[in-house]
Amino acid sequence: MNLYAGFDMGGTQLKYGLIEKEENIVFEGTVDSPQKTVDLIRLLKSLWGKLKEMEKGTIKAVGFGFPGIFNQEKQQIFQSPNYPDIDNFDLHPAISEFMDVPFTINNDANMAAYGEYMWGAGKNVHSMVLLTLGTGLGTGIILEGKLWQGKCGYGGELGHAVVNPDGDRCGCGSYGCLESEVGAQKIAKNYRGLSGKNENLTPEEIYNRAIRGDKAAEQAFAMVGSSLGKGLSIAINFLNPEKIILGGGVMKAGDFLLKPAIEEARKRSFSGSFECCSIEKAILGNKAGFIGAACYAAHNAG
Numbered sequence: 450m451n452l453y454a455g456f457d458m459g460g461t462q463l464k465y466g467l468i469e470k471e472e473n474i475v476f477e478g479t480v481d482s483p484q485k486t487v488d489l490i491r492l493l494k495s496l497w498g499k500l501k502e503m504e505k506g507t508i509k510a511v512g513f514g515f516p517g518i519f520n521q522e523k524q525q526i527f528q529s530p531n532y533p534d535i536d537n538f539d540l541h542p543a544i545s546e547f548m549d550v551p552f553t554i555n556n557d558a559n560m561a562a563y564g565e566y567m568w569g570a571g572k573n574v575h576s577m578v579l580l581t582l583g584t585g586l587g588t589g590i591i592l593e594g595k596l597w598q599g600k601c602g603y604g605g606e607l608g609h610a611v612v613n614p615d616g617d618r619c620g621c622g623s624y625g626c627l628e629s630e631v632g633a634q635k636i637a638k639n640y641r642g643l644s645g646k647n648e649n650l651t652p653e654e655i656y657n658r659a660i661r662g663d664k665a666a667e668q669a670f671a672m673v674g675s676s677l678g679k680g681l682s683i684a685i686n687f688l689n690p691e692k693i694i695l696g697g698g699v700m701k702a703g704d705f706l707l708k709p710a711i712e713e714a715r716k717r718s719f720s721g722s723f724e725c726c727s728i729e730k731a732i733l734g735n736k737a738g739f740i741g742a743a744c745y746a747a748h749n750a751g
């Protein structure tokens with residue numbers, strides 16, 4: 450049995466697993482993400498050893514997704530707003546030291562987009578944009594069946610398009626990026642401002658208040674939804690994609706977020722382009738990254 454391994458390094462957790470090309474997950478696991486890149490490499494080495502020991506089949510290729518914009522030529526993360534320890538770390542030689550099959554390295558959100566494209570909500574589409582909303586906002590673009598990486602590998606960073614020039618400082622150094630306007634921190638900040646309560650809540654806690662009728666909680670999501678809608682309209686007018694797929698933990702807020710986002714996107718997009726685009730929820734959840742990384746390696750490694 451030919452297998453492909455995928456590793457998806459997230460801010461708090463590392464998801465990994467083994468797949469067959471025919472949409473079958475043979476194994477999957479989750480571990481906490483280390484704070485330091487050197488510890489991360491050590492962890493990847495030990496997980497790789499364990500995957501091989503399982504002897505579930507022949508692992509033909511391995512794909513990695515790391516957070517941050519990835520320089521294809523140097524095979525390094527150039528800048529990671531949410532995991533700065535990895536910036537300019539020489540990933541390729543560090544992985545080569547223990548990896549004995551062909552492998553690929555890429556940006557984590559690109560890999561999640563590839564996963565949704567291969568196995569998820571984006572199957573067989575002409576073009577799509579994936580947005581994953583969590584602590585940050587990751588995006589990946591598929592154009593005419595191919596992952597769009599840009600000339601140097603930095604493409605698909607819609608999260609750092611400015612939707613509010615007077616907004617908060619973003620991890621990338623700019624202000625009012627889509628990421629900083631819709632991230633978990635912003636929802637909590639909106640809620641503090643609206644409720645007058647000095648609490649630092651998670652999006653889930655604020656969602657629980659919204660469903661109990663807390664107007665400030667509802668409004669905190671509506672404000673973020675409106676910013677998200679501006680981001681969607683940029684993607685719609687700029688790319689005219691067949692689908693925009695929305696994933697990530699914050700999407701659990703459902704219509705509190707989605708309704709204002711779609712309303713805003715409709716207002717700000719060309720109507721033809723808006724009607725042409727289907728806005729849907731992602732279906733692979735937090736598995737999209739490792740599945741995408743493994744599929745990408747299956748098609749591109751070696």
Ligand SMILES: [Zn+2]
Nearest residue numbers: 609619621626
């Ligand atoms: Zn930014």
